[in-house]
Amino acid sequence: MGTERIVNKRRKFFQTSAALLGGTLLYSIIKPFEAIAQTEEEPTIDDKNLPLWGMGVDIESCIGCGKCAEACKIENKVPEEPFYFRTWVEQYTVKNDGEVKIESPNGGIGGLKQSVPDEDIFKSFMVPKLCNHCTKAPCVQACPVGATFISPDGVVLVDETYCIGCSYCIQACPYGARFMNPVTKVADKCTFCYHRITKGLEPACVEVCPTNARVFGDLRDKKGDLVKFLQDNPTQVLKPHLNTHSRVFYNGLSSEVK
Incomplete structure:
Protein backbone atom coordinates (compact mmCIF):
# COMPACT_ATOMS: atom_id res chain seq x y z
CA MET A 1 0.00 0.00 0.00
CA PRO A 51 -0.09 -17.20 -5.07
CA LEU A 52 -3.76 -16.21 -4.85
CA TRP A 53 -4.90 -17.72 -1.59
CA GLY A 54 -8.33 -19.21 -1.01
CA MET A 55 -10.11 -21.86 1.05
CA GLY A 56 -12.56 -24.65 0.41
CA VAL A 57 -14.98 -25.87 3.08
CA ASP A 58 -16.63 -29.28 2.79
CA ILE A 59 -19.84 -29.07 4.80
CA GLU A 60 -20.45 -32.76 4.20
CA SER A 61 -17.24 -33.58 6.09
CA CYS A 62 -17.56 -31.14 9.02
CA ILE A 63 -18.51 -32.88 12.28
CA GLY A 64 -18.80 -29.75 14.40
CA CYS A 65 -15.97 -30.63 16.76
CA GLY A 66 -14.89 -26.98 17.03
CA LYS A 67 -11.18 -27.79 16.97
CA CYS A 68 -10.72 -25.24 14.18
CA ALA A 69 -12.19 -22.41 16.25
CA GLU A 70 -10.16 -23.42 19.30
CA ALA A 71 -6.89 -23.63 17.33
CA CYS A 72 -7.58 -20.24 15.76
CA LYS A 73 -8.09 -18.61 19.14
CA ILE A 74 -4.84 -20.01 20.47
CA GLU A 75 -2.75 -19.34 17.36
CA ASN A 76 -3.95 -15.76 16.85
CA LYS A 77 -4.31 -14.78 20.52
CA VAL A 78 -8.00 -14.00 20.10
CA PRO A 79 -9.51 -12.74 23.40
CA GLU A 80 -10.82 -15.56 25.58
CA GLU A 81 -14.31 -14.09 25.94
CA PRO A 82 -16.82 -16.48 24.30
CA PHE A 83 -18.07 -13.98 21.73
CA TYR A 84 -14.83 -13.13 19.90
CA PHE A 85 -13.90 -15.42 17.02
CA ARG A 86 -11.92 -15.24 13.80
CA THR A 87 -13.58 -18.48 12.73
CA TRP A 88 -16.49 -20.39 14.21
CA VAL A 89 -18.87 -23.25 13.43
CA GLU A 90 -22.65 -22.97 13.20
CA GLN A 91 -25.05 -25.89 13.57
CA TYR A 92 -28.09 -25.70 11.28
CA THR A 93 -31.11 -27.81 12.20
CA VAL A 94 -34.07 -27.85 9.82
CA LYS A 95 -37.16 -29.16 11.59
CA ASN A 96 -39.95 -31.15 10.00
CA ASP A 97 -42.21 -28.09 10.14
CA GLY A 98 -39.68 -26.01 8.15
CA GLU A 99 -38.29 -24.01 11.07
CA VAL A 100 -34.53 -23.47 10.89
CA LYS A 101 -32.59 -23.37 14.15
CA ILE A 102 -29.04 -21.98 14.09
CA GLU A 103 -26.77 -22.52 17.08
CA SER A 104 -23.10 -21.83 17.77
CA PRO A 105 -22.42 -21.89 21.51
CA ASN A 106 -18.87 -20.70 22.20
CA GLY A 107 -18.25 -20.68 18.46
CA GLY A 108 -18.42 -24.47 18.42
CA ILE A 109 -15.42 -24.90 20.73
CA GLY A 110 -15.88 -28.09 22.72
CA GLY A 111 -18.15 -29.58 20.07
CA LEU A 112 -21.69 -28.84 18.97
CA LYS A 113 -24.46 -30.98 20.44
CA GLN A 114 -27.93 -31.39 19.01
CA SER A 115 -30.63 -29.69 21.08
CA VAL A 116 -33.61 -30.76 18.94
CA PRO A 117 -35.21 -34.20 19.43
CA ASP A 118 -34.36 -36.63 16.64
CA GLU A 119 -37.99 -37.15 15.70
CA ASP A 120 -38.38 -33.42 14.97
CA ILE A 121 -35.34 -33.15 12.67
CA PHE A 122 -35.64 -33.08 8.88
CA LYS A 123 -31.92 -32.48 8.40
CA SER A 124 -28.94 -31.09 10.33
CA PHE A 125 -25.46 -29.98 9.28
CA MET A 126 -22.47 -27.89 10.36
CA VAL A 127 -21.17 -24.76 8.63
CA PRO A 128 -17.72 -23.35 9.44
CA LYS A 129 -17.52 -19.60 8.86
CA LEU A 130 -14.73 -17.03 8.61
CA CYS A 131 -13.71 -13.93 6.67
CA ASN A 132 -14.43 -14.59 2.99
CA ALA A 172 -19.83 -3.10 6.20
CA CYS A 173 -18.95 -6.82 6.34
CA PRO A 174 -22.03 -8.76 5.21
CA TYR A 175 -20.68 -12.00 6.70
CA GLY A 176 -20.35 -10.86 10.32
CA ALA A 177 -16.69 -11.87 10.23
CA ARG A 178 -15.15 -8.85 11.97
CA PHE A 179 -15.06 -7.64 15.56
CA MET A 180 -13.44 -4.90 17.60
CA ASN A 181 -10.63 -6.45 19.59
CA PRO A 182 -11.08 -5.35 23.23
CA VAL A 183 -7.34 -5.64 23.88
CA THR A 184 -5.83 -3.95 20.82
CA LYS A 185 -8.82 -1.61 20.24
CA VAL A 186 -8.64 -2.20 16.48
CA ALA A 187 -10.66 -4.25 14.00
CA ASP A 188 -9.86 -7.96 14.06
CA LYS A 189 -10.66 -10.87 11.72
CA CYS A 190 -9.37 -14.02 10.05
CA THR A 191 -6.16 -13.50 8.09
CA PHE A 192 -5.81 -17.07 6.81
CA CYS A 193 -3.05 -17.12 9.47
CA TYR A 194 -0.98 -14.88 7.23
CA HIS A 195 2.03 -15.20 9.51
CA ARG A 196 1.93 -18.96 8.85
CA ILE A 197 1.10 -19.18 5.16
CA THR A 198 3.90 -16.78 4.23
CA LYS A 199 6.26 -19.34 5.81
CA GLY A 200 4.81 -22.27 3.89
CA LEU A 201 2.55 -23.49 6.71
CA GLU A 202 -1.21 -24.09 6.64
CA PRO A 203 -3.68 -21.96 8.60
CA ALA A 204 -4.14 -23.33 12.11
CA CYS A 205 -7.78 -24.26 11.46
CA VAL A 206 -6.82 -26.35 8.43
CA GLU A 207 -3.97 -28.08 10.22
CA VAL A 208 -6.10 -29.36 13.13
CA CYS A 209 -9.26 -30.39 11.26
CA PRO A 210 -9.66 -34.16 11.86
CA THR A 211 -11.85 -34.72 8.78
CA ASN A 212 -10.07 -32.46 6.27
CA ALA A 213 -13.21 -30.38 5.97
CA ARG A 214 -11.08 -27.32 5.19
CA VAL A 215 -8.83 -27.14 2.14
CA PHE A 216 -6.40 -24.24 1.81
CA GLY A 217 -4.34 -23.40 -1.21
CA ASP A 218 -3.33 -21.32 -4.20
CA LEU A 219 -6.10 -20.67 -6.72
CA ARG A 220 -3.42 -20.25 -9.38
CA ASP A 221 -1.94 -23.69 -8.74
CA LYS A 222 -3.81 -25.91 -11.20
CA LYS A 223 -2.38 -29.04 -9.58
CA GLY A 224 -2.95 -27.94 -6.00
CA ASP A 225 -5.41 -29.36 -3.47
CA LEU A 226 -7.72 -26.35 -3.55
CA VAL A 227 -8.12 -26.29 -7.32
CA LYS A 228 -8.74 -30.04 -7.27
CA PHE A 229 -11.39 -29.53 -4.57
CA LEU A 230 -13.11 -26.94 -6.75
CA GLN A 231 -12.95 -29.19 -9.80
CA ASP A 232 -14.33 -32.22 -7.98
CA ASN A 233 -17.19 -30.53 -6.14
CA PRO A 234 -20.12 -28.24 -7.07
CA THR A 235 -18.97 -25.44 -4.78
CA GLN A 236 -20.78 -22.20 -3.97
CA VAL A 237 -20.01 -19.01 -2.06
CA LEU A 238 -22.02 -17.36 0.69
CA LYS A 239 -24.42 -14.60 -0.40
CA PRO A 240 -23.48 -14.68 -4.10
CA HIS A 241 -26.01 -11.92 -4.86
CA LEU A 242 -23.69 -9.42 -3.16
CA ASN A 243 -21.08 -9.95 -5.87
CA THR A 244 -18.15 -9.70 -3.45
CA HIS A 245 -16.19 -12.41 -5.30
CA SER A 246 -15.51 -14.42 -2.17
CA ARG A 247 -12.49 -16.71 -2.07
CA VAL A 248 -14.02 -19.14 0.44
CA PHE A 249 -15.86 -21.90 -1.41
CA TYR A 250 -18.38 -24.32 0.13
CA ASN A 251 -19.29 -27.82 -0.95
CA GLY A 252 -22.73 -28.98 0.18
CA LEU A 253 -24.02 -25.47 0.88
CA SER A 254 -27.74 -25.63 1.63
CA SER A 255 -30.26 -22.89 0.85
CA GLU A 256 -30.94 -22.43 4.58
CA VAL A 257 -27.45 -21.05 5.18
CA LYS A 258 -27.31 -17.27 5.53
Missing part, protein backbone atom coordinates in the same frame (compact mmCIF):
# COMPACT_ATOMS: atom_id res chain seq x y z
CA GLY A 2 1.47 3.38 -1.03
CA THR A 3 2.26 5.89 1.69
CA GLU A 4 0.87 8.75 -0.40
CA ARG A 5 -2.49 7.02 -0.82
CA ILE A 6 -2.77 6.35 2.91
CA VAL A 7 -1.84 9.94 3.78
CA ASN A 8 -4.47 11.25 1.37
CA LYS A 9 -7.11 8.98 2.88
CA ARG A 10 -6.21 10.07 6.40
CA ARG A 11 -6.32 13.74 5.36
CA LYS A 12 -9.74 13.27 3.78
CA PHE A 13 -11.02 11.55 6.89
CA PHE A 14 -9.94 14.26 9.29
CA GLN A 15 -11.27 16.98 6.99
CA THR A 16 -14.73 15.45 7.27
CA SER A 17 -14.57 14.22 10.87
CA ALA A 18 -16.62 17.06 12.32
CA ALA A 19 -19.47 16.36 9.97
CA LEU A 20 -19.20 12.66 10.62
CA LEU A 21 -19.58 13.18 14.35
CA GLY A 22 -22.87 14.83 13.57
CA GLY A 23 -23.86 11.87 11.48
CA THR A 24 -24.55 13.87 8.34
CA LEU A 25 -22.05 12.10 6.09
CA LEU A 26 -22.27 8.58 7.50
CA TYR A 27 -24.25 7.26 4.56
CA SER A 28 -21.76 8.65 2.04
CA ILE A 29 -18.98 6.63 3.70
CA ILE A 30 -20.86 3.49 4.68
CA LYS A 31 -23.09 2.60 1.75
CA PRO A 32 -25.63 -0.21 2.00
CA PHE A 33 -24.04 -3.63 1.63
CA GLU A 34 -25.47 -4.23 -1.82
CA ALA A 35 -24.25 -0.91 -3.19
CA ILE A 36 -20.75 -1.46 -1.84
CA ALA A 37 -20.47 -5.01 -3.09
CA GLN A 38 -21.63 -4.19 -6.62
CA THR A 39 -19.05 -1.49 -7.26
CA GLU A 40 -16.92 -1.98 -10.36
CA GLU A 41 -13.66 -1.17 -8.51
CA GLU A 42 -11.24 -4.10 -8.39
CA PRO A 43 -8.17 -4.32 -6.17
CA THR A 44 -4.83 -4.68 -7.86
CA ILE A 45 -3.82 -8.33 -7.58
CA ASP A 46 -1.90 -8.65 -10.80
CA ASP A 47 1.39 -10.31 -9.84
CA LYS A 48 0.95 -13.75 -11.38
CA ASN A 49 4.20 -14.85 -9.73
CA LEU A 50 2.49 -14.71 -6.33
CA HIS A 133 -11.39 -12.64 1.73
CA CYS A 134 -13.44 -11.00 -0.99
CA THR A 135 -11.94 -9.66 -4.20
CA LYS A 136 -14.50 -6.84 -4.03
CA ALA A 137 -14.34 -6.43 -0.27
CA PRO A 138 -16.96 -4.09 1.27
CA CYS A 139 -14.77 -3.64 4.35
CA VAL A 140 -11.88 -2.30 2.27
CA GLN A 141 -14.09 0.27 0.60
CA ALA A 142 -15.68 1.31 3.90
CA CYS A 143 -12.42 1.99 5.75
CA PRO A 144 -11.84 5.77 5.78
CA VAL A 145 -8.10 5.59 6.47
CA GLY A 146 -6.90 2.65 4.37
CA ALA A 147 -6.23 0.40 7.35
CA THR A 148 -8.07 -2.50 5.75
CA PHE A 149 -6.48 -3.62 2.50
CA ILE A 150 -5.94 -6.58 0.19
CA SER A 151 -2.45 -8.01 0.04
CA PRO A 152 -0.82 -8.76 -3.34
CA ASP A 153 -1.55 -12.46 -2.75
CA GLY A 154 -5.25 -11.84 -2.16
CA VAL A 155 -5.63 -11.83 1.64
CA VAL A 156 -7.74 -9.13 3.31
CA LEU A 157 -5.70 -7.71 6.18
CA VAL A 158 -5.89 -4.96 8.81
CA ASP A 159 -2.94 -2.64 9.43
CA GLU A 160 -3.18 -2.10 13.19
CA THR A 161 -0.94 0.96 13.00
CA TYR A 162 -3.52 2.79 10.85
CA CYS A 163 -6.81 1.45 12.24
CA ILE A 164 -8.61 4.14 14.26
CA GLY A 165 -11.27 1.82 15.69
CA CYS A 166 -14.21 3.48 13.94
CA SER A 167 -15.93 0.09 13.32
CA TYR A 168 -17.09 1.08 9.83
CA CYS A 169 -15.52 -2.06 8.34
CA ILE A 170 -17.32 -4.19 10.93
CA GLN A 171 -20.65 -2.70 9.89
Whole structure:
Protein backbone atom coordinates (compact mmCIF):
# COMPACT_ATOMS: atom_id res chain seq x y z
CA MET A 1 0.00 0.00 0.00
CA GLY A 2 1.47 3.38 -1.03
CA THR A 3 2.26 5.89 1.69
CA GLU A 4 0.87 8.75 -0.40
CA ARG A 5 -2.49 7.02 -0.82
CA ILE A 6 -2.77 6.35 2.91
CA VAL A 7 -1.84 9.94 3.78
CA ASN A 8 -4.47 11.25 1.37
CA LYS A 9 -7.11 8.98 2.88
CA ARG A 10 -6.21 10.07 6.40
CA ARG A 11 -6.32 13.74 5.36
CA LYS A 12 -9.74 13.27 3.78
CA PHE A 13 -11.02 11.55 6.89
CA PHE A 14 -9.94 14.26 9.29
CA GLN A 15 -11.27 16.98 6.99
CA THR A 16 -14.73 15.45 7.27
CA SER A 17 -14.57 14.22 10.87
CA ALA A 18 -16.62 17.06 12.32
CA ALA A 19 -19.47 16.36 9.97
CA LEU A 20 -19.20 12.66 10.62
CA LEU A 21 -19.58 13.18 14.35
CA GLY A 22 -22.87 14.83 13.57
CA GLY A 23 -23.86 11.87 11.48
CA THR A 24 -24.55 13.87 8.34
CA LEU A 25 -22.05 12.10 6.09
CA LEU A 26 -22.27 8.58 7.50
CA TYR A 27 -24.25 7.26 4.56
CA SER A 28 -21.76 8.65 2.04
CA ILE A 29 -18.98 6.63 3.70
CA ILE A 30 -20.86 3.49 4.68
CA LYS A 31 -23.09 2.60 1.75
CA PRO A 32 -25.63 -0.21 2.00
CA PHE A 33 -24.04 -3.63 1.63
CA GLU A 34 -25.47 -4.23 -1.82
CA ALA A 35 -24.25 -0.91 -3.19
CA ILE A 36 -20.75 -1.46 -1.84
CA ALA A 37 -20.47 -5.01 -3.09
CA GLN A 38 -21.63 -4.19 -6.62
CA THR A 39 -19.05 -1.49 -7.26
CA GLU A 40 -16.92 -1.98 -10.36
CA GLU A 41 -13.66 -1.17 -8.51
CA GLU A 42 -11.24 -4.10 -8.39
CA PRO A 43 -8.17 -4.32 -6.17
CA THR A 44 -4.83 -4.68 -7.86
CA ILE A 45 -3.82 -8.33 -7.58
CA ASP A 46 -1.90 -8.65 -10.80
CA ASP A 47 1.39 -10.31 -9.84
CA LYS A 48 0.95 -13.75 -11.38
CA ASN A 49 4.20 -14.85 -9.73
CA LEU A 50 2.49 -14.71 -6.33
CA PRO A 51 -0.09 -17.20 -5.07
CA LEU A 52 -3.76 -16.21 -4.85
CA TRP A 53 -4.90 -17.72 -1.59
CA GLY A 54 -8.33 -19.21 -1.01
CA MET A 55 -10.11 -21.86 1.05
CA GLY A 56 -12.56 -24.65 0.41
CA VAL A 57 -14.98 -25.87 3.08
CA ASP A 58 -16.63 -29.28 2.79
CA ILE A 59 -19.84 -29.07 4.80
CA GLU A 60 -20.45 -32.76 4.20
CA SER A 61 -17.24 -33.58 6.09
CA CYS A 62 -17.56 -31.14 9.02
CA ILE A 63 -18.51 -32.88 12.28
CA GLY A 64 -18.80 -29.75 14.40
CA CYS A 65 -15.97 -30.63 16.76
CA GLY A 66 -14.89 -26.98 17.03
CA LYS A 67 -11.18 -27.79 16.97
CA CYS A 68 -10.72 -25.24 14.18
CA ALA A 69 -12.19 -22.41 16.25
CA GLU A 70 -10.16 -23.42 19.30
CA ALA A 71 -6.89 -23.63 17.33
CA CYS A 72 -7.58 -20.24 15.76
CA LYS A 73 -8.09 -18.61 19.14
CA ILE A 74 -4.84 -20.01 20.47
CA GLU A 75 -2.75 -19.34 17.36
CA ASN A 76 -3.95 -15.76 16.85
CA LYS A 77 -4.31 -14.78 20.52
CA VAL A 78 -8.00 -14.00 20.10
CA PRO A 79 -9.51 -12.74 23.40
CA GLU A 80 -10.82 -15.56 25.58
CA GLU A 81 -14.31 -14.09 25.94
CA PRO A 82 -16.82 -16.48 24.30
CA PHE A 83 -18.07 -13.98 21.73
CA TYR A 84 -14.83 -13.13 19.90
CA PHE A 85 -13.90 -15.42 17.02
CA ARG A 86 -11.92 -15.24 13.80
CA THR A 87 -13.58 -18.48 12.73
CA TRP A 88 -16.49 -20.39 14.21
CA VAL A 89 -18.87 -23.25 13.43
CA GLU A 90 -22.65 -22.97 13.20
CA GLN A 91 -25.05 -25.89 13.57
CA TYR A 92 -28.09 -25.70 11.28
CA THR A 93 -31.11 -27.81 12.20
CA VAL A 94 -34.07 -27.85 9.82
CA LYS A 95 -37.16 -29.16 11.59
CA ASN A 96 -39.95 -31.15 10.00
CA ASP A 97 -42.21 -28.09 10.14
CA GLY A 98 -39.68 -26.01 8.15
CA GLU A 99 -38.29 -24.01 11.07
CA VAL A 100 -34.53 -23.47 10.89
CA LYS A 101 -32.59 -23.37 14.15
CA ILE A 102 -29.04 -21.98 14.09
CA GLU A 103 -26.77 -22.52 17.08
CA SER A 104 -23.10 -21.83 17.77
CA PRO A 105 -22.42 -21.89 21.51
CA ASN A 106 -18.87 -20.70 22.20
CA GLY A 107 -18.25 -20.68 18.46
CA GLY A 108 -18.42 -24.47 18.42
CA ILE A 109 -15.42 -24.90 20.73
CA GLY A 110 -15.88 -28.09 22.72
CA GLY A 111 -18.15 -29.58 20.07
CA LEU A 112 -21.69 -28.84 18.97
CA LYS A 113 -24.46 -30.98 20.44
CA GLN A 114 -27.93 -31.39 19.01
CA SER A 115 -30.63 -29.69 21.08
CA VAL A 116 -33.61 -30.76 18.94
CA PRO A 117 -35.21 -34.20 19.43
CA ASP A 118 -34.36 -36.63 16.64
CA GLU A 119 -37.99 -37.15 15.70
CA ASP A 120 -38.38 -33.42 14.97
CA ILE A 121 -35.34 -33.15 12.67
CA PHE A 122 -35.64 -33.08 8.88
CA LYS A 123 -31.92 -32.48 8.40
CA SER A 124 -28.94 -31.09 10.33
CA PHE A 125 -25.46 -29.98 9.28
CA MET A 126 -22.47 -27.89 10.36
CA VAL A 127 -21.17 -24.76 8.63
CA PRO A 128 -17.72 -23.35 9.44
CA LYS A 129 -17.52 -19.60 8.86
CA LEU A 130 -14.73 -17.03 8.61
CA CYS A 131 -13.71 -13.93 6.67
CA ASN A 132 -14.43 -14.59 2.99
CA HIS A 133 -11.39 -12.64 1.73
CA CYS A 134 -13.44 -11.00 -0.99
CA THR A 135 -11.94 -9.66 -4.20
CA LYS A 136 -14.50 -6.84 -4.03
CA ALA A 137 -14.34 -6.43 -0.27
CA PRO A 138 -16.96 -4.09 1.27
CA CYS A 139 -14.77 -3.64 4.35
CA VAL A 140 -11.88 -2.30 2.27
CA GLN A 141 -14.09 0.27 0.60
CA ALA A 142 -15.68 1.31 3.90
CA CYS A 143 -12.42 1.99 5.75
CA PRO A 144 -11.84 5.77 5.78
CA VAL A 145 -8.10 5.59 6.47
CA GLY A 146 -6.90 2.65 4.37
CA ALA A 147 -6.23 0.40 7.35
CA THR A 148 -8.07 -2.50 5.75
CA PHE A 149 -6.48 -3.62 2.50
CA ILE A 150 -5.94 -6.58 0.19
CA SER A 151 -2.45 -8.01 0.04
CA PRO A 152 -0.82 -8.76 -3.34
CA ASP A 153 -1.55 -12.46 -2.75
CA GLY A 154 -5.25 -11.84 -2.16
CA VAL A 155 -5.63 -11.83 1.64
CA VAL A 156 -7.74 -9.13 3.31
CA LEU A 157 -5.70 -7.71 6.18
CA VAL A 158 -5.89 -4.96 8.81
CA ASP A 159 -2.94 -2.64 9.43
CA GLU A 160 -3.18 -2.10 13.19
CA THR A 161 -0.94 0.96 13.00
CA TYR A 162 -3.52 2.79 10.85
CA CYS A 163 -6.81 1.45 12.24
CA ILE A 164 -8.61 4.14 14.26
CA GLY A 165 -11.27 1.82 15.69
CA CYS A 166 -14.21 3.48 13.94
CA SER A 167 -15.93 0.09 13.32
CA TYR A 168 -17.09 1.08 9.83
CA CYS A 169 -15.52 -2.06 8.34
CA ILE A 170 -17.32 -4.19 10.93
CA GLN A 171 -20.65 -2.70 9.89
CA ALA A 172 -19.83 -3.10 6.20
CA CYS A 173 -18.95 -6.82 6.34
CA PRO A 174 -22.03 -8.76 5.21
CA TYR A 175 -20.68 -12.00 6.70
CA GLY A 176 -20.35 -10.86 10.32
CA ALA A 177 -16.69 -11.87 10.23
CA ARG A 178 -15.15 -8.85 11.97
CA PHE A 179 -15.06 -7.64 15.56
CA MET A 180 -13.44 -4.90 17.60
CA ASN A 181 -10.63 -6.45 19.59
CA PRO A 182 -11.08 -5.35 23.23
CA VAL A 183 -7.34 -5.64 23.88
CA THR A 184 -5.83 -3.95 20.82
CA LYS A 185 -8.82 -1.61 20.24
CA VAL A 186 -8.64 -2.20 16.48
CA ALA A 187 -10.66 -4.25 14.00
CA ASP A 188 -9.86 -7.96 14.06
CA LYS A 189 -10.66 -10.87 11.72
CA CYS A 190 -9.37 -14.02 10.05
CA THR A 191 -6.16 -13.50 8.09
CA PHE A 192 -5.81 -17.07 6.81
CA CYS A 193 -3.05 -17.12 9.47
CA TYR A 194 -0.98 -14.88 7.23
CA HIS A 195 2.03 -15.20 9.51
CA ARG A 196 1.93 -18.96 8.85
CA ILE A 197 1.10 -19.18 5.16
CA THR A 198 3.90 -16.78 4.23
CA LYS A 199 6.26 -19.34 5.81
CA GLY A 200 4.81 -22.27 3.89
CA LEU A 201 2.55 -23.49 6.71
CA GLU A 202 -1.21 -24.09 6.64
CA PRO A 203 -3.68 -21.96 8.60
CA ALA A 204 -4.14 -23.33 12.11
CA CYS A 205 -7.78 -24.26 11.46
CA VAL A 206 -6.82 -26.35 8.43
CA GLU A 207 -3.97 -28.08 10.22
CA VAL A 208 -6.10 -29.36 13.13
CA CYS A 209 -9.26 -30.39 11.26
CA PRO A 210 -9.66 -34.16 11.86
CA THR A 211 -11.85 -34.72 8.78
CA ASN A 212 -10.07 -32.46 6.27
CA ALA A 213 -13.21 -30.38 5.97
CA ARG A 214 -11.08 -27.32 5.19
CA VAL A 215 -8.83 -27.14 2.14
CA PHE A 216 -6.40 -24.24 1.81
CA GLY A 217 -4.34 -23.40 -1.21
CA ASP A 218 -3.33 -21.32 -4.20
CA LEU A 219 -6.10 -20.67 -6.72
CA ARG A 220 -3.42 -20.25 -9.38
CA ASP A 221 -1.94 -23.69 -8.74
CA LYS A 222 -3.81 -25.91 -11.20
CA LYS A 223 -2.38 -29.04 -9.58
CA GLY A 224 -2.95 -27.94 -6.00
CA ASP A 225 -5.41 -29.36 -3.47
CA LEU A 226 -7.72 -26.35 -3.55
CA VAL A 227 -8.12 -26.29 -7.32
CA LYS A 228 -8.74 -30.04 -7.27
CA PHE A 229 -11.39 -29.53 -4.57
CA LEU A 230 -13.11 -26.94 -6.75
CA GLN A 231 -12.95 -29.19 -9.80
CA ASP A 232 -14.33 -32.22 -7.98
CA ASN A 233 -17.19 -30.53 -6.14
CA PRO A 234 -20.12 -28.24 -7.07
CA THR A 235 -18.97 -25.44 -4.78
CA GLN A 236 -20.78 -22.20 -3.97
CA VAL A 237 -20.01 -19.01 -2.06
CA LEU A 238 -22.02 -17.36 0.69
CA LYS A 239 -24.42 -14.60 -0.40
CA PRO A 240 -23.48 -14.68 -4.10
CA HIS A 241 -26.01 -11.92 -4.86
CA LEU A 242 -23.69 -9.42 -3.16
CA ASN A 243 -21.08 -9.95 -5.87
CA THR A 244 -18.15 -9.70 -3.45
CA HIS A 245 -16.19 -12.41 -5.30
CA SER A 246 -15.51 -14.42 -2.17
CA ARG A 247 -12.49 -16.71 -2.07
CA VAL A 248 -14.02 -19.14 0.44
CA PHE A 249 -15.86 -21.90 -1.41
CA TYR A 250 -18.38 -24.32 0.13
CA ASN A 251 -19.29 -27.82 -0.95
CA GLY A 252 -22.73 -28.98 0.18
CA LEU A 253 -24.02 -25.47 0.88
CA SER A 254 -27.74 -25.63 1.63
CA SER A 255 -30.26 -22.89 0.85
CA GLU A 256 -30.94 -22.43 4.58
CA VAL A 257 -27.45 -21.05 5.18
CA LYS A 258 -27.31 -17.27 5.53
